[in-house]
Amino acid sequence: DIQMTQSPSSLSASVGDRVTITCRASQGISNYLAWFQQKPGKAPKSLIYAASSLQSGVPSKFSGSGSGTDFTLTISSLQPEDFATYYCQQYNSYPLAFGQGTKVEIK
Amino acid sequence: QITLKESGPTLVKPTQTLTLTCTFSGFSLSTSGVGVGWIRQPPGKALEWLALIYWNDDKRYSPSLKSRLTITKDTSKNQVVLTMTNMDPVDTATYYCARTLDTAMDNYGMDVWGQGTTVTVSS
Numbered sequence: 001d002i003q004m005t006q007s008p009s010s011l012s013a014s015v016g017d018r019v020t021i022t023c024r025a026s027q028g029i030s031n032y033l034a035w036f037q038q039k040p041g042k043a044p045k046s047l048i049y050a051a052s053s054l055q056s057g058v059p060s061k062f063s064g065s066g067s068g069t070d071f072t073l074t075i076s077s078l079q080p081e082d083f084a085t086y087y088c089q090q091y092n093s094y095p096l097a098f099g100q101g102t103k104v105e106i107k
Numbered sequence: 108q109i110t111l112k113e114s115g116p117t118l119v120k121p122t123q124t125l126t127l128t129c130t131f132s133g134f135s136l137s138t139s140g141v142g143v144g145w146i147r148q149p150p151g152k153a154l155e156w157l158a159l160i161y162w163n164d165d166k167r168y169s170p171s172l173k174s175r176l177t178i179t180k181d182t183s184k185n186q187v188v189l190t191m192t193n194m195d196p197v198d199t200a201t202y203y204c205a206r207t208l209d210t211a212m213d214n215y216g217m218d219v220w221g222q223g224t225t226v227t228v229s230s
């Protein structure tokens with residue numbers, strides 16, 4: 001089974017900061033990598049698929065990169081509505097797997 | 108507009124069987140490349156994938172839960188049903204369903220999610 005490891009587990013940042021979250025797969029997954037945003041008490045929302053493609057309606061301040069085993073999610077200028085937990089997920093092979101999450105908090 | 112909504116009991120007793128229904132609209136589970144999956148999230152913990160069913164009735168399960176899970180679809184009703192047997196307090200979680208979309212153009216993954224339903228396992 002493929003394991004997904006995110007870093008950091010949490011971070012504190014200020015409005016306007018550029019934030020980068022890393023996700024590493026235990027084996028190569030090509031570009032079958034998705035990123036999700038989850039706010040407290042809400043369902044996850046898909047932000048990025050295929051490692052770097054934005055889902056419809058997702059603002060361009062979110063970007064993704066990577067291929068193989070190492071991936072990143074970047075938020076170019078953090079806004080109050082971006083404080084949330086972010087998850088990566090591989091869908092290259094079964095069982096599908098999520099990272100443990102990265103909580104982005106206000107500094 | 109694509110929507111999914113989970114329904115089922117909020118409380119089940121240990122050893123009982125849980126049956127959850129995902130009712131969706133805005134797409135068809137008879138369309139090539141479409142699937143519906145189930146994911147759960149224990150309180151304060153990460154997301155865990157459970158099962159997935161595709162338009163062609165291909166079914167996939169989490170190996171750690173495979174013996175306890177069954178996923179089925181009713182295309183005419185736009186519903187996907189997940190059953191989980193022998194429920195335990197550790198199965199207490201919010202359960203989500205989500206659409207997956209894999210087209211000739213791209214594989215969009217789990218692009219639309221339901222709001223989730225909370226299930227507590229307690230005697």
